[in-house]
Amino acid sequence: MNEHISLNLHATAPLQAALYLDHHATTPVDPRVADVAIRMMVEEFGNANGVENTHGERAASAVAQAKDRLAQLLGAEPRDVYFTSGSTEAIQLAISHSIGIHRDQLRIAISRVEHKAVIDTALHAERLGMAAISWIDVDDKAQIDLSSLRSVLDGGIDLVCVMAANNEVGTIYPIAEIVRKASEYGADVLIDATQAIGRMPLDLEELGAAYVILSGHKVYGPKGVGALISPVFEYASIFGLQGAHHPTPNVSGIVAFGFACELMAREGEAESHRLAQLRDQLQERLKSLVPGLIVNGPQTERLPHNLHVSAPGAPNDVVLSRLRGKVSISTGSACNTGAQEPSHVLRAMRLPDPYIDSCLRIGLGRTTTAADVERAAVEIAEAINDVRSSFSGVLDV
Structure with a gap:
């Protein structure tokens, strides 16, 4: 029976493969990145938390190198890189941290065109009474209305959430100007750079944002790994139980993500x-x-x-x-x-x-x-x- 099916399959003329032009949703893993991931799963499979043996030491060293690669691509400090399961978790950690370090209800400003991961997290916090949202309007090109931003900031804001570039219509935002305006009012800024890294210049040290969000599968890396880059983040300060015990790092995904970022830096x-x-x-x-x-x-x-x-x-x-x-x-x-x-x-x-x-x-x-x-x-x-x-x-x- 199986042999008959196999013969029929081989006898069928091959169909032309569908073109993949949905790279905003996800990117295929670059074969060079896949090779790195497989090597880390099969050969360098140590637990990066278990540094009492050489396998764990090599895994921890590889994770540290991945932090360096992300930092080099984005002009950040390696110590400010925190790996996550993706952009959504990084967003949740950042907003939870901002809630945790503010005594009163967190005042969040969000552009109306942010990714649903940001909007839904903020709305959930608002429903729980932990946050109050103000909305920033955009024009017909999805560009931030700076007068709306000023008006919102005048009302008192703790955290401004804005993309580096829009995931639907591709609009690139003046994030340096937004961070500068927010800082004048004493507000932190969360930048969702998921779609932007490697595709537009980003120097996070110069930018001065409190939180920057990344994801591996948008830059030809694997799914299930991302990063929060933040000079202010501390696990002990987030609103929740995360950080009570550090999880086992996804070493293969982290190292592959780091190498994908190195390729973006070069190419x-x-x-x-x-x-x-x-x-x-x-x-x-x-x-x-x-x-x-x-x-x-x-x-x-x-x-x-x-x-x-x-x-x-x-x-x-x-x-x-x-x-x-x-x-x-x-x-x-x-x-x-x-x-x-x-x-x-x-x-x-x-x-x-x-x-x-x-x-x-x-x-x-x-x-x-x-x-x-x-x-x-x-x-x-x-x-x-x-x-x-x-x-x-x-x-x-």
Whole structure:
């Protein structure tokens, strides 16, 4: 039976692999990074907390080297690097710590386009009576409204939460200016740099933010590892029981994350330049193939690998169903998958409903080629135009 199945499988003509253009949701692990992770699991498998033997010492040394690599990429101090299971845990630790070091209810300011991990954590703290939220408005490009920020700061704020770059429309934020304004009011700043590291300049020592959030699987590292970088963080000060006993470090994930950051330090600038050119080619090709295509977000200050478009008249869920097995893109943040609700980012930008209902997020990556861009443009355009034609026919009836 198994032999028969095997023969049938070999007899089937291989299908063309689907293009992966959803690098904002996650990135494939770079094979060089995977090699490091496997070596740490199979050969250097010591417990980094167990430094009474050579295996543990080598594991602890490898973790320390990973801290150095993150610090070098971001202009931080290695002692300020705390590894976590990902960005979400790092965000929760940072906000819990800020709650713990303030005597009164924490006053948090959050832009309306922050990642759900930040918003949901702050809302949970507010429901528990530990925090009070003030909202910072954005414009139609998802850029921070600085007058709204000033107004919020005037009301009294302890912690400002803002992204370095938006995970949906790619907007890059003036984080240095935001940190400077917040510090004038005595407020700390949490920077979610998950999408930004290696793709835009970041010098954390110069920036002066209290908390910076990172995740491995956005930079061709493994899932399940991230980091909080903070010069003010102490486990003993967080609101909760974390830190009572240090967990066993995820050595293989941490070391792989560190090496992924080293690769971004060496290759990120050239990669970003290449991807920005490919993104622009894809944008122009799609605009030529899809009548009335709208590009959302800013045209200049945006992530180099980001393209966010709308095609009014083509519901995005139907377009994605036509692209299944051909091109992998998304309608927005992976955290909203299955939510069946419009993007809070696009709502905050006050985009018209036809734009929101037809939005598509495209994220290019390290292995994306010019041929991939051409193929993706044709496939996406055909799907949009086909859906428009189908819906137009229904409406005509």
